[in-house]
């Protein structure tokens with residue numbers, strides 16, 4: 331064969347070798363298809379522990395039990411039992427060290443994001459009892475009349 335055939339072939343072989351060398355140096359040894367197989371399993375195994383060690387902003391309602399057990403009891407036996415505390419009070423981070431106190435939001439906006447009566451039927455959202463915020467006791471805070479931790483109308 332002529333030189334003009336060989337030369338480009340050497341170039342291609344050279345590029346392939348360069349790519350393989352680059353991969354050998356830069357791809358971590360624990361990268362690969364792990365337990366979950368070839369479909370979604372490609373990741374660096376040590377990355378799992380790195381994410382587990384990552385401090386979460388949200389702690390979950392059980393975390394509040396240690397110091398606010400009265401509130402946890404109250405909410406968990408109310409109609410709001412499925413709402414995590416932090417959904418209304420914001421992420422706990424390292425509370426009570428930092429921040430010392432969590433937010434107490436008494437705005438109507440906190441409640442009407444779930445309780446505005448929708449005029450069109452929708453999925454499960456319509457099952458939440460709704461009011462028309464432009465008519466229902468306008469200008470007053472919801473928590474003046476409703477207990478956010480135990481909102482049953484019978485307890486009012």
Ligand code: HEC
Nearest residue numbers: 389390393394396397415416419422425426430431432433
């Ligand atoms: C280790 C104890 C501890 C834990 C756990 C804890 N808190 Fe607190 N929390 C406190 C202390 C102490 C204060 C300050 C109390 C004060 O000044 O009245 C506080 C204040 C608050 C306040 C403000 C109260 C006010 O009157 O201004 C809210 C709201 C609150 N916590 C919600 C939560 C929620 C929600 C959780 C769970 C995600 C939680 N806390 C977990 C100890 C704790």
Ligand code: HEC
Nearest residue numbers: 391394398401402405410413414415418434435436473478
């Ligand atoms: C639906 C929203 C909502 C949820 C869910 C909720 N809170 Fe509250 N929380 C409020 C509002 C609003 C106030 C202010 C009440 C007021 O003005 O009387 C408040 C007040 C508080 C206070 C301080 C005032 C007090 O009553 O002593 C603490 C502490 C608190 N919440 C903790 C919790 C904890 C712990 C949970 C979860 C178990 C929780 N909250 C769940 C909305 C909520």
Ligand code: HEC
Nearest residue numbers: 409410413440441444457458459472473476478481482483
């Ligand atoms: C994340 C959504 C959500 C937020 C935020 C929320 N609620 Fe609710 N609320 C619900 C759900 C869900 C129910 C229970 C519906 C059921 O029992 O079927 C409920 C029930 C109620 C009820 C009882 C209604 C009845 O007909 O018995 C009242 C009153 C109420 N909430 C007031 C409030 C107030 C006041 C706030 C603000 C402090 C608030 N809610 C914030 C979802 C929410």
Ligand code: HEC
Nearest residue numbers: 438441442445459460461463466467470471472474475483
């Ligand atoms: C002045 C007191 C007062 C204020 C303020 C108030 N409510 Fe009410 N709310 C009531 C009373 C009383 C009822 C029961 C009778 C009725 O349906 O009007 C009620 C009923 C409800 C119901 C049940 C509706 C149903 O069809 O089952 C929801 C949900 C509700 N309120 C949410 C809110 C929200 C959200 C706010 C703030 C945006 C708010 N309320 C402000 C007094 C109040």
